[in-house]
Amino acid sequence: MMQRTTWNLLLAAVLLCAVQACKKTERQRHELAVSIGHTAGASPLALGTSLTTPAGDPLTINVFRYYLSNFSVLYRNGGEQALPETYFLVDQAQPASQRFSLFIPSGEVAELRFWIGVDSTRNVSGVQTGALDPANGMFWTWNSGYIFAKLEGRSAVSPAPLGAVTYHIGGFRTGQNALRQVRLVLPTALLVDGTALRELVLSADVMKWFSGATDLRLATEPFTMEPGPLALKVADNYARMFVLKEVK
Amino acid sequence: MKKKLVIITLLLLPLLAPLACRKKDSNFGRTATPVALAVPPGWPQPVYNVADNPLTAEGIELGRKLFYDGRLSQDGNFPCASCHQQPAAFGTFAHDLSHGFNNSHTLRNAPPLQNLAWHREFHHDGGITHLDLQPLAPITNPLEMAETIENVLNKLRADAAYRQAFRAAFGSEEITTQRMTRALSQFMLTMVSADSKYDRVKRGEASFNLPESLGYDIFKAKCATCHQEPLFTDLSYRNNGLPIDRVLQDFGRMRITKNPADSLKFKVPSLRNVMVTNYYGHDGRFFDIFQVLEHYNTGVVNGPTTDPLLRNKLPLSNFEKGQLVAFLSTLTDSAFLRNGKLAQP
Numbered sequence: 001m002m003q004r005t006t007w008n009l010l011l012a013a014v015l016l017c018a019v020q021a022c023k024k025t026e027r028q029r030h031e032l033a034v035s036i037g038h039t040a041g042a043s044p045l046a047l048g049t050s051l052t053t054p055a056g057d058p059l060t061i062n063v064f065r066y067y068l069s070n071f072s073v074l075y076r077n078g079g080e081q082a083l084p085e086t087y088f089l090v091d092q093a094q095p096a097s098q099r100f101s102l103f104i105p106s107g108e109v110a111e112l113r114f115w116i117g118v119d120s121t122r123n124v125s126g127v128q129t130g131a132l133d134p135a136n137g138m139f140w141t142w143n144s145g146y147i148f149a150k151l152e153g154r155s156a157v158s159p160a161p162l163g164a165v166t167y168h169i170g171g172f173r174t175g176q177n178a179l180r181q182v183r184l185v186l187p188t189a190l191l192v193d194g195t196a197l198r199e200l201v202l203s204a205d206v207m208k209w210f211s212g213a214t215d216l217r218l219a220t221e222p223f224t225m226e227p228g229p230l231a232l233k234v235a236d237n238y239a240r241m242f243v244l245k246e247v248k
Numbered sequence: 249m250k251k252k253l254v255i256i257t258l259l260l261l262p263l264l265a266p267l268a269c270r271k272k273d274s275n276f277g278r279t280a281t282p283v284a285l286a287v288p289p290g291w292p293q294p295v296y297n298v299a300d301n302p303l304t305a306e307g308i309e310l311g312r313k314l315f316y317d318g319r320l321s322q323d324g325n326f327p328c329a330s331c332h333q334q335p336a337a338f339g340t341f342a343h344d345l346s347h348g349f350n351n352s353h354t355l356r357n358a359p360p361l362q363n364l365a366w367h368r369e370f371h372h373d374g375g376i377t378h379l380d381l382q383p384l385a386p387i388t389n390p391l392e393m394a395e396t397i398e399n400v401l402n403k404l405r406a407d408a409a410y411r412q413a414f415r416a417a418f419g420s421e422e423i424t425t426q427r428m429t430r431a432l433s434q435f436m437l438t439m440v441s442a443d444s445k446y447d448r449v450k451r452g453e454a455s456f457n458l459p460e461s462l463g464y465d466i467f468k469a470k471c472a473t474c475h476q477e478p479l480f481t482d483l484s485y486r487n488n489g490l491p492i493d494r495v496l497q498d499f500g501r502m503r504i505t506k507n508p509a510d511s512l513k514f515k516v517p518s519l520r521n522v523m524v525t526n527y528y529g530h531d532g533r534f535f536d537i538f539q540v541l542e543h544y545n546t547g548v549v550n551g552p553t554t555d556p557l558l559r560n561k562l563p564l565s566n567f568e569k570g571q572l573v574a575f576l577s578t579l580t581d582s583a584f585l586r587n588g589k590l591a592q593p
Contacts, residue, residue, distance in 0.1 A: 126300065126380035127426040134384055135397040135425045141384040143504055144377040173505065228506055 029103035030192050032073070033199040034112075036090055036098045037245070038064065041207050047092055054211040057218040059155045059165060064206060065091040066149035066238075067118050067131070067138065073104050074111035076189040081105055087118065089131040089138065108189035112200060116239065117148030117179040120172040143226060145170050148178055149238065151209060158222035165218055167209065169234050171227025178231050180239035190247055201246035208241035209234055280304035280417055285365060288442035290450070291478050294365035296379055296437060301430045303437060306416040309593070311435025313413060314428065316592045319403045320387055322395045328386065328432075329592065331358040335585055337521035338362065338439060355496060357532035359517060360525045362441040362584070366479055372514045372530040374485060375504045379436065380429040397425055404428065439590060441520050442478075445578040450478075456578065463568075463575025470544075470562045471572075474516045474555070480579065485513040486555045489548030496531055511553050520579050537576065541569045 038045040040061070041054075051059045071086040083102055091097045122128055123145045138147045151167040158165050171178040184202070192198050210216045213236035224230035283303040285294060301307075315332075318324040332338040338361035356372050370376040376385060387395050404410040404423050411421040418427050448454040456464060467475075476482040485501040492498070492512060501510035514530045528534040534543065544562040548554065564572070584590075 124377040126378040127384075127429045129424060129426050133425050134381075135401065137396075139384070141376075141381070141388050142371070143375040144381050176506065 028105055030106055030194040031197060032102045032104050032109070032192050033197060034100055034102060034202060035199060036202045036204055036242075038092050038098070039203055039205045039207075041205065045092060045206050051207075053216075053218065054207055055215050055217055057155055057157050057210075059153055059218065061092075061151060061153040061206060063093070063150055063152035065089060065093070065097075065138070066116060067146065069115050069118055071102055071112070071114040073102070073107075073109045074113065076108040076110045079107070080113075081107075086114075087122075087131045089136060104192060106191075106193040108191050109198075110186055110189045112184045112186070112244070113181060115179055115181050116235070117170065118146040118172075119179065120177075122146070123172045140168075140170065140226070145172055145227065148235070151206065155218040155222065157217075157219040159219065160222045164223065166223040166225060167234055168225045169231045169238070171231055173227065176227035176232070178227065178235040180235050182239065182242050184242060184244040186244065186247055188247075199248040200244060201248060203243050203245045204241045205243075206241070209238045212237040212240045280306040280419075283308060283438075285437055286440050286442075288440070288447070288478070291442070292366065295368050296365040296433070298365075298437075301380070301433060303434050304417060306413070307418070307431050307434040308438055309435075310413045310417045311431040311433065312590075312593050313410075314432050315435055320383075320395065320400050322399075328383070331386075332361050334587075334590055336360065336524050337441065337581075337585060339525040341524075355498060356530050357527060360521055361436055362439050362518065362520055363479055364439065365437050367483060369483075369515070373501050373504050374515050379433045380426070383429050383432045384425075401425065401428065439584075441581040441584040443583045444520065444581040446575075447478075447581070449578070456575075459571045459574035460578055461575075463571035463573070466564075466568050466572055467575050470564075471519075473557060475519050480519040480522075481516040483516065485510060485515055487512045487514075487551070487553045488544075489550065489554050489558050489561075490529060490533070490543070491549045493531055493533070498531065500530065509553060512551065513553060519576060521581055521585070523573075523577050523580050524585065537573055538569060541572060545569075 040046075040051045045061070045064065047062055047064070048060060051061065053059050067087065067089055069087045071083045072080055073083070074080050081104055083104065086102060088100050089097060118132065122132060127134060132146070134141070138150065139145070140147060147168045148170045149167075150169070151165070153165045154163045155165050156163055160166070169178055184200075186200075190198055190200075210218075214233040216233065216237070221230055221233075224234070281304055283305055285296075285298050285303055287294060314320065315328045318327045318330075320327055331340050333341050335341060340358040359372065364370075364379055367379070368377075370379065370382050371385070376382050384397060387397060387400055401423055404414075410423065414423050414427060414431075415421045417431055445454055445456075445460075449456055474482055474484070474486060474488075487500075490512070499511050501513040501515075502508065504510075522528075523537065526534075526536055528537070528540050534540045541564055544558070545564045546561065548558050548561045550559055
């Protein structure tokens with residue numbers, strides 16, 4: 001009799017542990033929202049409107065979308081927490097895609113890090129799902145690999161048919177690697193402990209695609225649709241497009 | 249008695265816990281019938297990771313249905329099987345370039361599909377990094393099937409028979425890019441050719457006649473470094489001395505790596521079933537096998553990337569050519585070419 005109770009108690013304890021094991025990882029995490037506003041220079045970006053690049057070329061943007069991935073946060077005490085499985089496709093045409101959530105262990109966040117593009121592992125491990133589903137149109141099928149970022153539009157100075165401007169940026173192979181990391185330092189560390197919803201408000205200036213590391217002129221370099229030198233130049237430029245505007 | 253039961257339960261619990269934590273979308277609990285990937289004796293281990301995409305009878309059957317279904321192309325006329333035909337070892341029968349959408353031609357000759365589980369990269373230039381990614385290339389290529397992935401998925405979703413087939417293979421009716429391509433891979437992985445006369449000789453079940461065995465000796469001396477047994481390719485990229493075609497301007501591997509050292513290099517093709525896969529070469533420029541042999545005998549063009557093994561060409565007398573062809577004919581696997589399980593369902 002006594003023995004049976006002990007066993008039953010033990011059984012209950014083990015069951016509880018098993019259930020806890022499932023919840024544990026999620027329980028300790030807290031939401032940190034990230035929102036991104038797109039601008040063209042100082043004003044909000046609107047697709048289909050007339051813009052001027054920093055070098056003075058006329059430009060209308062019709063498509064603007066990119067992958068952000070492999071986020072991590074740095075805590076004030078120096079620790080870094082990688083957040084695997086963070087892949088987001090941000091699209092100017094889909095406002096909902098411009099706000100998403102990270103789930104992080106509690107602590108005082110001092111810096112946010114992420115990559116523009118998709119790591120090489122995911123480029124070579126078959127067909128992915130979710131944001132990385134090739135059906136999203138951000139994948140080169142004849143030369144396997146993700147298109148990390150897309151900017152399409154028109155310019156009166158582009159010599160391409162219809163004055164097209166087409167920047168499809170990507171490449172993960174040696175010598176073609178267009179993956180770029182962004183590091184945003186918070187002005188003061190932000191305590192994320194689940195007591196209030198915290199949010200980092202980012203802003204990305206599309207005009208940074210055309211200047212910064214290299215000035216690009218639409219009359220001479222209106223398109224790239226494969227990995228290579230122009231893709232690398234654009235990636236070096238847009239690596240600087242993000243700024244942290246507000247911490248909420 | 250009861251105590252024993254409790255102990256057993258306790259011992260099993262840690263094993264069950266991870267299952268309880270599994271994500272909803274996993275296929276755990278599905279009832280599809282497992283099938284083992286055939287690895288012929290003496291072959292290397294396959295590179296395709298079946299743990300990610302376990303073969304099942306239902307998955308293979310679904311893949312076969314997809315492979316032969318014209319709805320994967322825009323106008324319904326170009327299923328995978330229109331270019332990859334079983335009697336030609338799933339290459340294009342007697343064609344140089346394959347035909348696609350709107351009377352177009354592909355840039356390259358459709359290679360036979362066989363023993364794909366052993367390939368790390370696909371296409372003559374190796375531009376495709378995974379078998380599951382392969383179907384996306386023809387589906388979206390305007391010269392081939394000229395469709396979008398989303399359209400194809402929607403056509404399949406609208407068809408009750410497909411929804412049922414996806415449920416049987418993957419546990420639910422959800423039709424996604426990943427499931428469609430995994431099913432196609434499952435079917436293509438069953439295209440294993442390993443029962444030619446050559447294989448029977450190797451297994452001690454048959455023997456070469458004199459010309460065949462003389463041809464095999466020549467083959468081992470002159471060809472086998474690149475066309476390595478048992479796959480009859482070492483899967484590397486090499487320039488075998490074909491001059492560039494002025495119109496096609498196809499620089500092969502360099503198109504992918506942008507490295508000038510890779511200019512004019514192409515994936516070494518397998519020679520299994522070679523007698524039924526004419527035309528030959530990445531652009532199908534050789535009409536028959538004797539033209540290929542003549543290329544090695546006299547035609548090799550020496551450029552900066554031409555393979556060192558071919559710099560002095562591969563002199564072959566007419567006798568030797570005949571013997572080589574006798575040997576190459578032993579690589580025809582008629583059981584594979586006629587296998588009903590690979591045919592149109």
